[in-house]
Amino acid sequence: MSARIQLCIDGQPTRREVARLGRLQRLLWPWARAGRGQAGVICGSWLRPARWVHTFGARGPVDVVFLRADGVVLEVASRVAPWKLLSCRQATSALRLRPGAARRLGLQPGMALDLMS
DSSP: OOEEEEEEETTEEEEEEEEEOOHHHHHHOSSTTTTTTOTTTEEEEEESSOSEEEOTTOSSOEEEEEEOTTSBEEEEEEEEOTTOEEEOTTOSEEEEEOTTHHHHHTOOTTOBEEOOO
8 A cells, every 4th residue: 555745855845755665666666656646746755664666567757856864865866767676775765756757846966855755
């Protein structure tokens, strides 16, 4: 089962939400049916724990944002092609977002995200 979590950037709430996926869901597919039929609400999935993220089976590119335990952005990878594996040794969680979402949200290393559920 997935939970929906509001995304806050540098203390400011956004109108975007991410889905907190269970272990099996996150291995199967980036969106794991979270938010289907609710375009514009769910912009991606929060993977925790995650030092690596895959795009296996993706139909197109995705954005990947690696986070420290305190929610600070470590790395942002935009438009990662399908069938790739990314990793970040210092990361404790990651966001797998729809393509272009990281740029639209202005996500950069050093920014703080609040993903409290």
